[in-house]
Amino acid sequence: KAGVTQTPRYLIKTRGQQVTLSCSPISGHRSVSWYQQTPGQGLQFLFEYFSETQRNKGNFPGRFSGRQFSNSRSEMNVSTLELGDSALYLCASSFGNVQGVYEQYFGPGTRLTVT
Amino acid sequence: AQTVTQSQPEMSVQEAETVTLSCTYDTSENNYYLFWYKQPPSRQMILVIRQEAYKQQNATENRFSVNFQKAAKSFSLKISDSQLGDTAMYFCAFKEYSGAGSYQLTFGKGTKLSVIP
Numbered sequence: 222k223a224g225v226t227q228t229p230r231y232l233i234k235t236r237g238q239q240v241t242l243s244c245s246p247i248s249g250h251r252s253v254s255w256y257q258q259t260p261g262q263g264l265q266f267l268f269e270y271f272s273e274t275q276r277n278k279g280n281f282p283g284r285f286s287g288r289q290f291s292n293s294r295s296e297m298n299v300s301t302l303e304l305g306d307s308a309l310y311l312c313a314s315s316f317g318n319v320q321g322v323y324e325q326y327f328g329p330g331t332r333l334t335v336t
Numbered sequence: 337a338q339t340v341t342q343s344q345p346e347m348s349v350q351e352a353e354t355v356t357l358s359c360t361y362d363t364s365e366n367n368y369y370l371f372w373y374k375q376p377p378s379r380q381m382i383l384v385i386r387q388e389a390y391k392q393q394n395a396t397e398n399r400f401s402v403n404f405q406k407a408a409k410s411f412s413l414k415i416s417d418s419q420l421g422d423t424a425m426y427f428c429a430f431k432e433y434s435g436a437g438s439y440q441l442t443f444g445k446g447t448k449l450s451v452i453p
Contacts, residue, residue: 254440264427264443269434277438309379317437324371325441327381 223248225314225328233334239300242331244312246293252276252317253295254325255287258309267310270295271317299333307335338363338430342444349418350452356403357413357447359428365389369431370411371441372402376424384426387411415449423451 226245234240246253255267266279270289287297293314299306309332313325339362349355361370372384387395387404395402399419403412415422428444 256441263445264441266440266442269438269440271438276436277434277440279440311381313381313441324383324386326383327373329378329380332379 225312225326227310227312227328227331229331230329231332231334233336234302235336236302236304238302239298240302240333242297242299242310242312242333244295244297244314244328246295246312246314247326250314250316250326251293252315253289253293254313254315255295255297256311256313257281258311258330259307264311267297302335304335306333308333338365338432338442340428340430340442340444342426342428342447344447345445346448346450348450348452349415351418351420353418354414354416355418355449357415357426357428357449359411359413359444361409361411361428361430363409363430363432365433368433370402370404371429371431372400372411372413373427373429373443374422374424375427375446376421381427385413418451420451420453422449424449 228243252271254269258264269277273289284300289295309330311330312328315325341360368389370387374382374384385397399416401414425446427446429441
Protein backbone atom coordinates (compact mmCIF):
# COMPACT_ATOMS: atom_id res chain seq x y z
CA LYS A 222 0.00 0.00 0.00
CA ALA A 223 1.38 3.38 -0.98
CA GLY A 224 2.27 5.80 1.78
CA VAL A 225 1.29 9.41 2.27
CA THR A 226 2.53 11.60 -0.55
CA GLN A 227 3.11 15.34 -0.51
CA THR A 228 3.80 17.70 -3.36
CA PRO A 229 5.86 19.64 -3.98
CA ARG A 230 8.77 18.52 -1.82
CA TYR A 231 10.51 21.87 -1.93
CA LEU A 232 9.20 25.34 -2.54
CA ILE A 233 10.72 28.81 -2.51
CA LYS A 234 8.40 31.82 -2.35
CA THR A 235 8.78 35.50 -1.62
CA ARG A 236 7.03 37.49 1.08
CA GLY A 237 3.47 38.44 0.24
CA GLN A 238 2.90 35.56 -2.14
CA GLN A 239 0.57 32.69 -1.49
CA VAL A 240 1.27 28.96 -1.70
CA THR A 241 -0.72 25.74 -1.97
CA LEU A 242 0.58 22.42 -0.72
CA SER A 243 -0.96 19.07 -1.54
CA CYS A 244 -1.31 15.83 0.38
CA SER A 245 -2.59 12.44 -0.75
CA PRO A 246 -3.39 10.11 2.16
CA ILE A 247 -2.99 6.37 2.37
CA SER A 248 -5.78 4.59 0.54
CA GLY A 249 -8.74 4.12 2.85
CA HIS A 250 -7.71 6.88 5.22
CA ARG A 251 -10.29 9.65 5.54
CA SER A 252 -8.57 11.90 8.03
CA VAL A 253 -5.78 14.27 7.04
CA SER A 254 -3.92 16.42 9.55
CA TRP A 255 -1.38 19.14 8.86
CA TYR A 256 1.56 20.09 11.05
CA GLN A 257 4.15 22.84 10.85
CA GLN A 258 7.67 22.00 11.96
CA THR A 259 10.23 24.72 12.75
CA PRO A 260 13.46 24.61 14.76
CA GLY A 261 12.11 27.08 17.27
CA GLN A 262 8.54 25.92 17.81
CA GLY A 263 8.90 22.25 16.98
CA LEU A 264 5.89 20.40 15.61
CA GLN A 265 2.65 22.30 15.82
CA PHE A 266 -0.81 21.17 14.79
CA LEU A 267 -2.45 23.23 12.06
CA PHE A 268 -5.76 21.52 11.30
CA GLU A 269 -7.48 18.25 10.58
CA TYR A 270 -9.93 17.35 7.85
CA PHE A 271 -12.29 14.41 7.82
CA SER A 272 -14.79 13.67 5.07
CA GLU A 273 -14.25 17.08 3.47
CA THR A 274 -14.94 18.94 6.73
CA GLN A 275 -12.49 20.73 8.96
CA ARG A 276 -12.90 18.94 12.25
CA ASN A 277 -10.23 20.67 14.30
CA LYS A 278 -7.95 23.68 14.04
CA GLY A 279 -4.80 24.70 15.83
CA ASN A 280 -3.74 28.14 16.92
CA PHE A 281 -2.65 29.64 13.61
CA PRO A 282 -3.78 32.84 11.91
CA GLY A 283 -6.47 32.86 9.25
CA ARG A 284 -3.81 33.08 6.54
CA PHE A 285 -3.52 29.33 6.95
CA SER A 286 -6.41 27.43 5.44
CA GLY A 287 -7.11 24.08 3.92
CA ARG A 288 -9.63 21.87 2.29
CA GLN A 289 -10.26 18.23 1.57
CA PHE A 290 -11.70 16.66 -1.53
CA SER A 291 -14.07 13.75 -1.91
CA ASN A 292 -11.14 11.39 -2.59
CA SER A 293 -9.64 12.47 0.78
CA ARG A 294 -6.79 14.38 -0.84
CA SER A 295 -6.11 17.60 1.00
CA GLU A 296 -4.61 20.95 0.17
CA MET A 297 -3.22 23.55 2.48
CA ASN A 298 -2.99 27.20 1.51
CA VAL A 299 -0.98 30.00 3.06
CA SER A 300 -1.71 33.52 1.89
CA THR A 301 0.40 36.64 2.29
CA LEU A 302 3.51 34.69 3.17
CA GLU A 303 5.80 35.91 5.93
CA LEU A 304 9.41 35.01 6.60
CA GLY A 305 8.28 33.13 9.70
CA ASP A 306 6.24 30.75 7.57
CA SER A 307 9.43 29.08 6.43
CA ALA A 308 9.08 25.56 7.74
CA LEU A 309 8.63 21.91 6.97
CA TYR A 310 4.93 21.22 6.49
CA LEU A 311 3.95 17.67 7.32
CA CYS A 312 0.77 15.94 6.40
CA ALA A 313 -0.46 12.87 8.27
CA SER A 314 -3.29 10.52 7.49
CA SER A 315 -5.31 8.10 9.56
CA PHE A 316 -8.57 6.21 9.38
CA GLY A 317 -10.09 8.86 11.59
CA ASN A 318 -13.16 6.94 12.60
CA VAL A 319 -12.08 3.40 13.42
CA GLN A 320 -12.31 2.67 17.10
CA GLY A 321 -8.99 1.64 18.53
CA VAL A 322 -6.95 2.68 15.54
CA TYR A 323 -5.23 5.93 16.24
CA GLU A 324 -1.92 5.97 14.45
CA GLN A 325 -1.17 8.83 12.14
CA TYR A 326 1.12 8.13 9.22
CA PHE A 327 3.21 10.99 7.94
CA GLY A 328 4.26 12.06 4.49
CA PRO A 329 7.79 13.21 3.63
CA GLY A 330 6.86 16.87 4.05
CA THR A 331 7.09 20.01 1.96
CA ARG A 332 10.01 22.30 2.74
CA LEU A 333 8.81 25.88 2.27
CA THR A 334 11.32 28.70 2.19
CA VAL A 335 10.07 32.27 2.21
CA THR A 336 12.58 34.94 1.11
CA ALA B 337 -3.92 21.55 26.39
CA GLN B 338 -1.60 18.70 27.18
CA THR B 339 2.15 19.16 27.39
CA VAL B 340 4.89 16.74 26.47
CA THR B 341 8.42 17.21 27.79
CA GLN B 342 11.57 15.61 26.48
CA SER B 343 14.37 16.71 28.77
CA GLN B 344 17.28 15.42 26.70
CA PRO B 345 17.87 17.59 23.62
CA GLU B 346 20.75 15.41 22.45
CA MET B 347 22.10 11.97 23.26
CA SER B 348 24.69 9.63 21.84
CA VAL B 349 25.22 5.90 22.13
CA GLN B 350 27.79 3.44 20.92
CA GLU B 351 26.71 1.01 18.26
CA ALA B 352 25.27 -2.22 19.79
CA GLU B 353 24.68 -0.53 23.14
CA THR B 354 21.38 0.34 24.81
CA VAL B 355 20.00 3.83 25.24
CA THR B 356 16.91 5.22 26.96
CA LEU B 357 15.11 8.39 25.88
CA SER B 358 12.92 10.13 28.43
CA CYS B 359 9.48 11.65 28.05
CA THR B 360 7.02 13.04 30.55
CA TYR B 361 3.58 14.42 29.90
CA ASP B 362 0.83 16.21 31.67
CA THR B 363 -2.82 15.27 31.33
CA SER B 364 -5.99 14.95 33.33
CA GLU B 365 -7.36 12.29 31.00
CA ASN B 366 -7.47 8.65 32.01
CA ASN B 367 -7.64 7.01 28.61
CA TYR B 368 -5.12 8.15 26.05
CA TYR B 369 -2.43 7.00 23.69
CA LEU B 370 1.27 7.72 23.53
CA PHE B 371 3.63 7.35 20.62
CA TRP B 372 7.28 7.56 19.76
CA TYR B 373 8.10 8.80 16.29
CA LYS B 374 11.49 8.77 14.62
CA GLN B 375 12.58 11.43 12.13
CA PRO B 376 15.85 10.58 10.35
CA PRO B 377 17.79 13.15 8.30
CA SER B 378 15.48 12.38 5.37
CA ARG B 379 12.76 14.14 7.45
CA GLN B 380 10.26 11.30 7.01
CA MET B 381 8.41 10.86 10.30
CA ILE B 382 8.16 7.17 11.14
CA LEU B 383 6.02 5.62 13.87
CA VAL B 384 8.23 3.57 16.17
CA ILE B 385 5.89 2.37 18.88
CA ARG B 386 2.56 3.12 20.53
CA GLN B 387 1.18 2.57 24.00
CA GLU B 388 -2.43 2.54 25.14
CA ALA B 389 -2.79 4.02 28.63
CA TYR B 390 -5.30 1.38 29.71
CA LYS B 391 -2.77 -1.39 29.07
CA GLN B 392 -0.44 -2.16 31.93
CA GLN B 393 1.93 -4.15 29.76
CA ASN B 394 4.69 -2.12 28.19
CA ALA B 395 4.72 -2.10 24.38
CA THR B 396 7.58 -3.75 22.51
CA GLU B 397 8.54 -3.65 18.85
CA ASN B 398 11.66 -5.66 18.10
CA ARG B 399 14.60 -3.67 19.54
CA PHE B 400 12.32 -0.87 20.77
CA SER B 401 10.44 -1.00 24.04
CA VAL B 402 8.82 1.48 26.36
CA ASN B 403 8.69 1.92 30.10
CA PHE B 404 5.24 3.35 30.74
CA GLN B 405 4.66 4.65 34.25
CA LYS B 406 1.12 5.98 34.25
CA ALA B 407 1.10 7.37 37.78
CA ALA B 408 4.34 9.21 37.15
CA LYS B 409 3.19 10.27 33.66
CA SER B 410 6.39 8.96 32.20
CA PHE B 411 6.90 7.25 28.87
CA SER B 412 10.51 6.39 28.07
CA LEU B 413 11.83 4.63 24.99
CA LYS B 414 14.56 2.01 25.21
CA ILE B 415 16.54 1.11 22.12
CA SER B 416 18.53 -2.08 22.43
CA ASP B 417 21.44 -3.13 20.22
CA SER B 418 21.63 0.36 18.71
CA GLN B 419 22.33 0.51 15.00
CA LEU B 420 23.68 3.30 12.83
CA GLY B 421 20.27 3.58 11.18
CA ASP B 422 18.78 4.57 14.53
CA THR B 423 20.45 7.97 14.22
CA ALA B 424 17.54 10.39 14.11
CA MET B 425 15.38 12.84 16.01
CA TYR B 426 12.97 11.04 18.29
CA PHE B 427 9.67 12.64 19.22
CA CYS B 428 7.36 11.63 21.99
CA ALA B 429 3.72 12.37 21.17
CA PHE B 430 0.48 12.38 23.12
CA LYS B 431 -2.82 11.74 21.42
CA GLU B 432 -5.29 14.30 22.57
CA TYR B 433 -9.03 14.20 22.01
CA SER B 434 -10.15 17.56 20.67
CA GLY B 435 -13.89 16.99 20.41
CA ALA B 436 -16.19 16.26 17.46
CA GLY B 437 -14.42 12.98 16.88
CA SER B 438 -11.11 14.67 16.22
CA TYR B 439 -7.75 13.74 17.66
CA GLN B 440 -4.49 15.62 17.40
CA LEU B 441 -0.97 14.80 18.34
CA THR B 442 0.94 17.01 20.77
CA PHE B 443 4.66 16.52 20.32
CA GLY B 444 7.64 17.02 22.56
CA LYS B 445 10.59 19.07 21.33
CA GLY B 446 12.50 15.96 20.39
CA THR B 447 15.75 14.21 21.30
CA LYS B 448 18.51 14.06 18.73
CA LEU B 449 20.09 10.61 18.97
CA SER B 450 23.46 9.88 17.40
CA VAL B 451 24.70 6.31 17.14
CA ILE B 452 28.48 6.23 17.09
CA PRO B 453 30.32 3.45 15.21
